[in-house]
Amino acid sequence: MNPSEPLGLPNERVVDTRPSDAALSPEAGLSRSGVLPRELLSLPVVVWAGVGLLFLALQTYVFGRWAADGGYRLIETAGQGQGQGGSRQTGTTDVVYPVISVLCITAAAVWLFWKCRVERRLLFDALLFLGLLFASWQSPLMNWFHSVLVSNASVWGAVGSWGPYVPGWQGAGPGAEAEMPLASASVCMSALIVTVLCSKALGWIKARRPAWRTWRLVVAVFFIGVVLGLSEPLPSASGISVWARALPEVTLWSGEWYQFPVYQAVGSGLVCCMLGSLRFFRDERDESWVERGAWRLPQRAANWARFLAVVGGVNAVMSVYTCFHILLSLIGGQPPAQLPDSFQAPAAY
Numbered sequence: 473m474n475p476s477e478p479l480g481l482p483n484e485r486v487v488d489t490r491p492s493d494a495a496l497s498p499e500a501g502l503s504r505s506g507v508l509p510r511e512l513l514s515l516p517v518v519v520w521a522g523v524g525l526l527f528l529a530l531q532t533y534v535f536g537r538w539a540a541d542g543g544y545r546l547i548e549t550a551g552q553g554q555g556q557g558g559s560r561q562t563g564t565t566d567v568v569y570p571v572i573s574v575l576c577i578t579a580a581a582v583w584l585f586w587k588c589r590v591e592r593r594l595l596f597d598a599l600l601f602l603g604l605l606f607a608s609w610q611s612p613l614m615n616w617f618h619s620v621l622v623s624n625a626s627v628w629g630a631v632g633s634w635g636p637y638v639p640g641w642q643g644a645g646p647g648a649e650a651e652m653p654l655a656s657a658s659v660c661m662s663a664l665i666v667t668v669l670c671s672k673a674l675g676w677i678k679a680r681r682p683a684w685r686t687w688r689l690v691v692a693v694f695f696i697g698v699v700l701g702l703s704e705p706l707p708s709a710s711g712i713s714v715w716a717r718a719l720p721e722v723t724l725w726s727g728e729w730y731q732f733p734v735y736q737a738v739g740s741g742l743v744c745c746m747l748g749s750l751r752f753f754r755d756e757r758d759e760s761w762v763e764r765g766a767w768r769l770p771q772r773a774a775n776w777a778r779f780l781a782v783v784g785g786v787n788a789v790m791s792v793y794t795c796f797h798i799l800l801s802l803i804g805g806q807p808p809a810q811l812p813d814s815f816q817a818p819a820a821y
Contacts, residue, residue, distance in 0.1 A: 512765070512768060512769070515764065515765030515766075515768065516761065516762060516763070516764040516765055516781075517759075517762065517763050517764055517765045517766040517769070517774075517777045517778060517781045518765065518777060520762040520763075520780070520781035520782075520784045520785055521776075521777045521778075521780035521781045521784065522780075522784070523781075523784030523785075523787070523788065524779075524780035524781055524782070524783035524784030524785075524787065525780055525784075526784075527606070527607075527783060527784060527787040528606065528780075528783065530638075531606070531609040534609070534634055534637045534638050535609070535634060535637075537637040538632075538634040538637045541637070541646065542646075543632050543633075543634060543636065543637060543646040543647060544631040544632050544634075545631075545632055545647055546625055546630065546631065546632045546647050546650055546818060546819075547632075547647040547648055547818070547819040549625075549816070549817065549818070549819050565710050565711060565712070566624065566626050566627040566628055566711075566712075566814075567628045569627065569655050569658070569710065569712055570627060570628050570629050570652065570654035570655040570657075571628075571654075572658070573654060573655050573656070573657040573658035573661070574654055574657055576657070576658065576661045577605075577657040577658075577660060577661055580601060580661060580664065581601070584597060584598040584601055585598070594775050594778065594779075596751065596754070596758070596760060596763075596782075597664075597668075597751075599778060599779055599782040600664060600667065600747070600750075600751065600782060600786070601660075601664055602779065602782070602783065603782040603783045603785065603786030603787070604660040604663050604664055604786055605660055606783045606786070606787070607783070607786045607787045607789075607790045608653075608656055608657075608659065608660055609634070610787070610790045610791065610794050611651060611656050611659070612633040612634065612635035612649065612651055613635060613638065613794045613798070614794050614797035614798055614801070615633070615635060615643045615644070615649060616635070616641065616642055616643055616794075616798045616801075617642050617643060617798065617801055617802060618643070618717050618801045618802075618805070619643070619644065619649065619716045619717060619820050619821060620715065620716060620717045620797055620798075620801050620805075621713055621714075621715055621716065621797075622649070622650075622713060622714050622715075622716040622817065622818065622820075622821050623649070623650040623651060623652050623712070623713045623818070624650070624652075624711060624712055624713060624714075624814075624815050624816055624817075625650040625816040625817065625818045626814070626815070626816035627650075627652050627655055627712060628654065629652060629653060629654035629655070630650045630651065630652050631650070631651055631652075631653065632646060632647040632648075632649070632650065632651070633646075633648075633649040633650065633651045634651065635649065635651075636648075643820075644819075644820035645820075647819065648818060648819040648820035649818050649819075649820045650818040652712070652713075655712060663743065663747065666697070666700055666740075666744050666747075666748075667744065667747040667748050667750075667751055668751070669696075669700070669748075670693045670696055670697055670700075670744045670745070670747070670748025670751075670752075671748045671751040671752040673692075673693055673696050673748070674689055674692075674693050674748060674749070674752040675752065677689055677692055677693075686753070689749075690745055690749055693744065693745050693748050693749065694741045694742070694744070694745040695741065696741075696744065697740055697741035697742070697743065697744025697745050697748070698737045698738060698740065698741035699737075700740065700741075700744060701736060701737030701738070701739070701740030701741055701744070702737045704732070704736060704737065704740065709730045711812055711814050711815055714729050714730070714731075714807075714808055714811065714815065715731055715732065715733055715736075715808075716807045716808070716821060717801050717805035717806070717807065718731050718732075718733040718805050718806065719733060719735070719800065719803060719804060719805050720805075720806055722734045722735055726806070727806070727808060727809045728808055728809070729808040729809075729810060729811050729812055729815070730808075731808055733800075733805075735800060736797075738796075739793050739796045739797060740793075742792060742793060742796065743789060743790070743792075743793050746789045746792070747786070747789055750762065750785060750789075760782070760785075762781040762782060762784065762785040763777075763778050763781055763782070766778050766781075807821075
């Protein structure tokens, strides 16, 4: 089985060596009471499942506080004058972008569900898709201290950021920053596509350079991710969001509303490198490094453990990316000199 196959693996059947739920015993993986034996608690899949459970619990807590407090309401702004945005009108792009995002994410979900039904097993690509969805809650966290990436409040479906409800938050207060949960779905889809491309690139390089060690393959795919990341100025150019805090020395079109910090491509390269490697380097049982040991669990427990483990792994990767931008925001940066009239800046800008 080639682990670099994109979105739907070949129609090879993996021999299922897991014990059935009906044959559970302490030696088979779970005791009759449903408790994992102590020796299985150190399995990578169990450890990473615990990490995933913590991330899910945290975002449940954050979204619960956000909804109960009405933090989804944006603070009304009266506009900021000529050249500083302030339009309350929703443009065509402001509607089309989130609609296309939702359609794409729905199509991907249907496709992956169908592939899992055909294969009669839970595919890694489906787990990765879910992991990216459950990691998208981190989108406002790069604004932890300062507003780094500011969203257009006139985009259809824009709501107040849930960042202020994360424990330890140091940024703007409730309703002062905008988030675009519908449009952000496209980020999940883009990350999935780029991860598959990087995984395919790893397979291509490995086939032509079989003597290369793992670290050389990882470095190569990092630079591929950086190149792919250079295509990211498009959302800013469309007026969906702007980089409000960018280091001018390493920023393209510095001072313009469509400015793009080059180090964002480096951050994207890190994400592509880690997620692409996670997808490509799978063992003979088709388990990634966060799923190792799942074969020792009964089928039902293994599926849940794999899901939580991939959620934990993807959230950990996105946390590295988020911390990268938070640390750079502490160095400094400057906002655009002016905003387009079609951009409705939130109150924190």
